[in-house]
Amino acid sequence: MNLLPVLEPDTDKACCPPAGGPAMSAEAAKQQAIVFKALADPNRLRLLSIIKAAPSGSTCVCDLTEPLDLGQPTVSHHLKILVEAGLLRREKRGTWAYFSLAPGGLDRAADLLANL
Template identity: 75%
Template sequence: MNALPILEPVMDQACCDPVAEPALGAEEAKQKALVFKALADPNRLRLLSIVKAESSGECCVCDLTEPLDLGQPTVSHHLKILVDAGLLHREKRGTWAYYSLVPGALDEVAGILAKL
């Protein structure tokens, strides 16, 4: 019967190089993740595309319910998330709210990925 050789661990070498500092700090990553979380919903992506495609550069909330076939409270909820993520700007005029893209917001989203 052949005895198996006894392997000894090598103690003088590190298994790999130390990890570099992350490009994003914890708080910054948390903030950036809110943007991607907002974009992770198909209805919110559709809302952004509708607002972006509008020739005037803005849409009234009253014009956003029909294309999505959703109720006004649901559309308003999705719009709030997009506003909180810094993607849309909200302007109240009388009883209606108008939404427009925050200038440079979509370019910033693309830039987040490019920096990683």
């Protein structure tokens, strides 16, 4: 014995107005996701913080392993992701790599959220 009423789907297509403006393109979403993925790791956030706070504006990769208590290959991996996301810039000086904030990188990341 079924005491519940049977509900039929609403076929009136005018019941739901279309969503706002045009959706983000798949390519734009892919590019923005790269930045968000780079920022989603606590070690990468700490790297950005350390580099941003550097008095000279840049930091040698050799000075980034100890504060994070990570090995050089792991730190280099995180730095590579931040460079690819456009948040850091890498400069080779002799045998060492120095990292600094990419001009406008953090502002662009903030704009991504503001303009979703």
